[in-house]
Amino acid sequence: MTARSAPDRLLSVLAAFDHDHPALSLTDISRRAGLSLTTAHRLVSALSQWGALERDESGVYHVGLRLWEVAALAPRGLALRQIALPYLEDLYEATHENVQLAVRDGSEVVYIEWISGRSAVGVRIQVGARWPLHATGVGLALLAHSDVASQDAYCAQPLARFTSHTITDPATLRRVLAEVRRSGVAVSSRQVTEDALSVAAPVRGADGSVVAAVSVVVPQRDAQTPALIPAVRLAARGISRALGWQPEPDKPPGG
Amino acid sequence: MTARSAPDRLLSVLAAFDHDHPALSLTDISRRAGLSLTTAHRLVSALSQWGALERDESGVYHVGLRLWEVAALAPRGLALRQIALPYLEDLYEATHENVQLAVRDGSEVVYIEWISGRSAVGVRIQVGARWPLHATGVGLALLAHSDVASQDAYCAQPLARFTSHTITDPATLRRVLAEVRRSGVAVSSRQVTEDALSVAAPVRGADGSVVAAVSVVVPQRDAQTPALIPAVRLAARGISRALGWQPEPDKPPGG
Numbered sequence: 001m002t003a004r005s006a007p008d009r010l011l012s013v014l015a016a017f018d019h020d021h022p023a024l025s026l027t028d029i030s031r032r033a034g035l036s037l038t039t040a041h042r043l044v045s046a047l048s049q050w051g052a053l054e055r056d057e058s059g060v061y062h063v064g065l066r067l068w069e070v071a072a073l074a075p076r077g078l079a080l081r082q083i084a085l086p087y088l089e090d091l092y093e094a095t096h097e098n099v100q101l102a103v104r105d106g107s108e109v110v111y112i113e114w115i116s117g118r119s120a121v122g123v124r125i126q127v128g129a130r131w132p133l134h135a136t137g138v139g140l141a142l143l144a145h146s147d148v149a150s151q152d153a154y155c156a157q158p159l160a161r162f163t164s165h166t167i168t169d170p171a172t173l174r175r176v177l178a179e180v181r182r183s184g185v186a187v188s189s190r191q192v193t194e195d196a197l198s199v200a201a202p203v204r205g206a207d208g209s210v211v212a213a214v215s216v217v218v219p220q221r222d223a224q225t226p227a228l229i230p231a232v233r234l235a236a237r238g239i240s241r242a243l244g245w246q247p248e249p250d251k252p253p254g255g
Numbered sequence: 256m257t258a259r260s261a262p263d264r265l266l267s268v269l270a271a272f273d274h275d276h277p278a279l280s281l282t283d284i285s286r287r288a289g290l291s292l293t294t295a296h297r298l299v300s301a302l303s304q305w306g307a308l309e310r311d312e313s314g315v316y317h318v319g320l321r322l323w324e325v326a327a328l329a330p331r332g333l334a335l336r337q338i339a340l341p342y343l344e345d346l347y348e349a350t351h352e353n354v355q356l357a358v359r360d361g362s363e364v365v366y367i368e369w370i371s372g373r374s375a376v377g378v379r380i381q382v383g384a385r386w387p388l389h390a391t392g393v394g395l396a397l398l399a400h401s402d403v404a405s406q407d408a409y410c411a412q413p414l415a416r417f418t419s420h421t422i423t424d425p426a427t428l429r430r431v432l433a434e435v436r437r438s439g440v441a442v443s444s445r446q447v448t449e450d451a452l453s454v455a456a457p458v459r460g461a462d463g464s465v466v467a468a469v470s471v472v473v474p475q476r477d478a479q480t481p482a483l484i485p486a487v488r489l490a491a492r493g494i495s496r497a498l499g500w501q502p503e504p505d506k507p508p509g510g
Contacts, residue, residue, distance in 0.1 A: 065365060
């Protein structure tokens with residue numbers, strides 16, 4: 001038997017659920033969590049009683065509403081989304097393209113909100129989906145505004161390739177990041193798929209640090225990139241203000 | 256010491272977080288979860304390592320992104336919201352009033368999505384907020400379409416009063432529920448607060464059972480209730496169809 005701790009075993013039951021496995025039988029859970037059927041049964045019962053899991057009529061388990069209620073308190077999850085949603089809606093109204101909000105988690109971006117209008121085309125993103133920072137617009141915006149040590153560490157590791165356009169050369173990535181910092185906007189063209197382009201801008205918290213990024217993803221072929229940039233920047237600034245960020249005062253005219 | 260099980264103790268750490276306590280110190284967690292400081296420290300460490308909790312620079316704990324990612328798989332939480340959002344947006348665009356999506360959990364409604372446009376007035380609802388079924392439009396819509404035994408049990412318990420208009424008489428509630436079933440729409444006027452009115456309609460799943468309810472909340476004084484009803488019903492039917500519901504074929508004209 002393993003020497004796994006009690007919390008570890010319980011969390012392994014939750015971790016058994018993912019996008020490809022949103023519904024699991026007790027046997028599935030036991031196998032995916034690496035637990036005996038007896039242990040899995042005991043833990044699943046405790047989680048179900050609490051409401052973290054729900055069992056449907058066919059005996060299959062799903063993630064439960066109670067867990068969702070607790071998770072809604074995550075400041076980088078629903079709480080951020082709640083503040084951002086009106087601005088994302090406005091951005092969608094202005095562009096009628098796919099709109100995303102993402103945060104950084106280690107070397108990846110996690111999408112915490114997106115609006116994919118029924119009229120919008122292009123890439124479909126799942127909530128909780130992850131991508132490496134260097135390939136996506138939101139990732140470039142987040143990486144460009146992280147500290148130097150963190151950028152150095154990221155550039156020192158192998159950069160995964162998704163298309164022939166993905167930046168995989170560290171020196172090129174550094175130049176792109178410098179340009180993102182200078183312009184305040186990140187454009188990722190055909191780096192994730194051959195047909196998509198994203199325009200992203202950083203979202204700042206009350207202390208001025210970058211806490212998230214907002215983007216629009218469009219088909220690369222017809223992309224009106226210059227027209228998208230002001231809209232994306234405006235949405236990012238709106239969310240930043242709602243989070244308590246105060247822009248630096250403008251220089252006086254002619255100053 | 257208590258004889259609480261290991262899962263029970265770990266879940267009590269998560270349950271220490273709620274809307275009024277979204278950020279807690281280790282001491283807060285230990286007190287609210289009824290755990291010794293040593294045990295709380297051990298469990299909080301395990302939860303933090305996994306990503307269910309995150310510690311900020313000031314040493315305070317928040318609910319973490321990883322928990323949010325798992326919770327996003329809840330079919331009655333984000334998963335339902337994801338399907339419903341475009342229809343809720345359309346309803347908001349059509350009315351420019353507060354729009355809500357709620358599910359039933361026992362004798363309460365839980366709000367899992369709402370759009371509160373910056374131009375909309377009236378009641379503010381928090382995600383995960385709960386209300387008794389008999390007071391709200393969504394609650395009446397959900398209760399009216401639940402099975403008879405469940406309705407009987409609900410009507411047999413004391414009905415909490417929030418305003419002078421709240422239905423607290425079981426016989427009146429039964430009449431209202433019958434009317435909701437007949438008309439397919441629930442109107443709750445001044446039952447939650449003296450100034451608000453909500454119009455709600457049931458959302459059906461693929462098997463035809465009612466799985467959620469959608470509503471619009473407006474100031475009671477200016478409420479154009481007859482004009483809101485078709486919009487709310489349309490949104491509810493749109494979400495139902497997206498969930499796989501097939502309406503019964505219309506009777507032939509003149510039939």
